[in-house]
Amino acid sequence: MILIVDDAPENIISLKIVLEKNGFEVDTASSGDEALKKILKKSYVLIILDVQMPGMDGFEVAEAISGYSKAKETAIIFLSAASANVNLITRGYISGGLDYISKPVDMNILLLKVKTFYRIYEQSRALNEMQKKLLEEIEFRKEAERKKDEFISIASHELKTPMTSIKGYIQLLERSVDKNDIATVKARLQKVQNQVEKLNLLVADLLDISKIESGKLKFNKKYFNFNEILDHIIEIMQQANPDVKFIRKGEINTEIFGDEMRVEQVIINFITNAIKYAPDSNEVHITSEQRGNEIYFSVRDFGIGIAKDHQLRIFDKFYRVEETSERFQGLGIGLYICQEIIERHQGSIGINSVPGEGSEFYFTIPLHPEMDAKS
Numbered sequence: 339m340i341l342i343v344d345d346a347p348e349n350i351i352s353l354k355i356v357l358e359k360n361g362f363e364v365d366t367a368s369s370g371d372e373a374l375k376k377i378l379k380k381s382y383v384l385i386i387l388d389v390q391m392p393g394m395d396g397f398e399v400a401e402a403i404s405g406y407s408k409a410k411e412t413a414i415i416f417l418s419a420a421s422a423n424v425n426l427i428t429r430g431y432i433s434g435g436l437d438y439i440s441k442p443v444d445m446n447i448l449l450l451k452v453k454t455f456y457r458i459y460e461q462s463r464a465l466n467e468m469q470k471k472l473l474e475e476i477e478f479r480k481e482a483e484r485k486k487d488e489f490i491s492i493a494s495h496e497l498k499t500p501m502t503s504i505k506g507y508i509q510l511l512e513r514s515v516d517k518n519d520i521a522t523v524k525a526r527l528q529k530v531q532n533q534v535e536k537l538n539l540l541v542a543d544l545l546d547i548s549k550i551e552s553g554k555l556k557f558n559k560k561y562f563n564f565n566e567i568l569d570h571i572i573e574i575m576q577q578a579n580p581d582v583k584f585i586r587k588g589e590i591n592t593e594i595f596g597d598e599m600r601v602e603q604v605i606i607n608f609i610t611n612a613i614k615y616a617p618d619s620n621e622v623h624i625t626s627e628q629r630g631n632e633i634y635f636s637v638r639d640f641g642i643g644i645a646k647d648h649q650l651r652i653f654d655k656f657y658r659v660e661e662t663s664e665r666f667q668g669l670g671i672g673l674y675i676c677q678e679i680i681e682r683h684q685g686s687i688g689i690n691s692v693p694g695e696g697s698e699f700y701f702t703i704p705l706h707p708e709m710d711a712k713s
């Protein structure tokens with residue numbers, strides 16, 4: 339929009355008519371004061387400003403608006419008497435004017451100038467927009483880079499921990515072998531075995547992440563007995579965590595269609611987290627039941643719980659609750675993989691949790707999913 343500032347109404351009217359005829363939106367002010375008030379409220383692309391006005395003259399108006407943020411990109415054309423001397427013209431430029439036209443105004447020249455200013459304005463706006471986008475993009479790169487570095491450092495640490503344990507147990511094993519102490523050898527071998535299994539799971543998760551990224555996570559779906567795999571998982575979990583009390587509710591008396599190993603992976607992840615994030619409790623409730631034409635499975639713990647704002651992001655890749663990330667080791671990829679697996683079974687995954695009281699992670703899977711071309 340263009341603002342015409344002139345104390346002579348006849349000048350305003352003639353300029354306004356010509357500019358509006360040429361498709362420009364026009365606003366008017368008949369004094370410096372009125373112009374300032376308008377400029378405070380609205381952004382103008384261009385101000386056509388009469389130099390000689392009673393009260394505040396055009397130069398004073400230009401100087402005053404140079405500090406307005408709303409007028410940062412506004413161009414000013416001064417209208418001055420034909421007799422204007424070099425000093426006046428110079429003052430016009432110093433006070434912030436970009437151009438001047440002498441009266442009586444040659445409408446053709448004025449229109450050409452207005453059109454040029456509009457073009458420059460549009461171009462500079464486009465440039466600013468582009469610069470903003472580029473800066474945002476650079477920030478986003480930087481952020482991705484930072485996340486990657488952080489992930490590499492956490493992943494190396496996570497891999498190093500079981501490695502160090504394995505090294506230590508093997509040294510102890512050597513001594514037990516030398517002593518021919520078979521019972522201790524067996525116990526230590528079991529410990530090595532547990533750490534190797536941990537390493538194996540970590541590496542498998544890392545591989546899954548890259549498969550998800552490249553769209554290569556394959557599923558081998560067939561009908562299988564959910565109860566059987568759940569019994570088996572709980573048995574193994576119980577052996578590895580003899581102090582934990584697993585309380586099982588419900589059962590599923592029909593076969594479900596899916597990738598047995600992948601569904602098993604989700605169940606193990608839920609249970610492992612339920613034990614890990616509840617160090618002061620030894621109870622885990624496991625529910626499995628048929629609800630209409632889907633199965634519902636949940637794992638409830640009585641641990642640290644998760645605040646609402648974190649709950650929304652818990653299934654994001656690499657997301658870990660910052661406040662507890664030092665206390666509990668992890669990579670923040672398990673739940674992300676679980677979500678991918680459940681979604682690829684056309685199911686849903688979710689959480690109910692109260693900080694300090696515990697969490698319940700659940701998933702549903704349709705009993706008779708539509709055949710999925712991707713799987």
Ligand code: ADP
Nearest residue numbers: 611612615643658659668669670671672673697
């Ligand atoms: P990891 O446990 O390796 O960090 P996950 O993807 O399994 O990765 O979990 C992501 C985050 O969700 C964890 O870092 C933790 O902050 C939170 N979380 C997961 N399960 C629980 C739970 N049962 N109780 C509290 N917080 C949990």
